[in-house]
Amino acid sequence: MRQLSIAATAAILLTAAPHLRAADGPYIAAGYAVTGFRASCDGDACDRHDGGFRAAAGWGFAKYLTVEALYLDAGHFVAGSVTSDGTPFHGTAKVTGYGGTVGFEIPLARGLSLGGRLGGASMKADFRPGPAPAITGGMTTTQLLAGVTARWQFADHWSVRADWDHTRARMNRFDGDVNAGTIGFQFGF
Helix, strand or coil: CHHHHHHHHHHHHHHHCCCCCCCCEEEEEEEEEEEEECCCECCCCCECEEEEEEEEEEEEECCCEEEEEEEEEEEEEEEEEECCCCCEEEEEEEEEEEEEEEEEEEEEECCEEEEEEEEEEEEEEEEEECCCCCCCEEEEEEEEEEEEEEEEECCCCEEEEEEEEEEEEEECCEEEEEEEEEEEEEEEC
């Protein structure tokens, strides 16, 4: 039964796809992001959530494909750990990144589409220590970037857009997952 349901859904989408498509041409998008950084929280302080923003410029082409360059300000996070002698410490980390993705966007209904993206990002986590013994540190690393986009075009050039992006960042010797859920607008030229 489940295979029949999947086949029927695929047939409906493939039948509708030639009549509905993603917008071809350039676009810009921006929005407010609710972010999370899975930082080390072994010390005396921890705050893994903040707000930030996401800005992107892209190009839709060949009906269903997109190429996008983006900037993500994931905000400030409080991370903590314990030294080898057992002394807890903490500090704040500002996480930012920029990158590029290639995506596939499929129309679901008139003006509504859902897409997935895959690419890479240069992520930077700057650590500013609180009380001693923490030390300042920051690291920029190249990471895999994956995301999902839902878009509703409500006027000729304007769309409301919801994005979820996932990547990683490295702060001193700690790696952590970075997740951003964004709601914003897209303007197509």
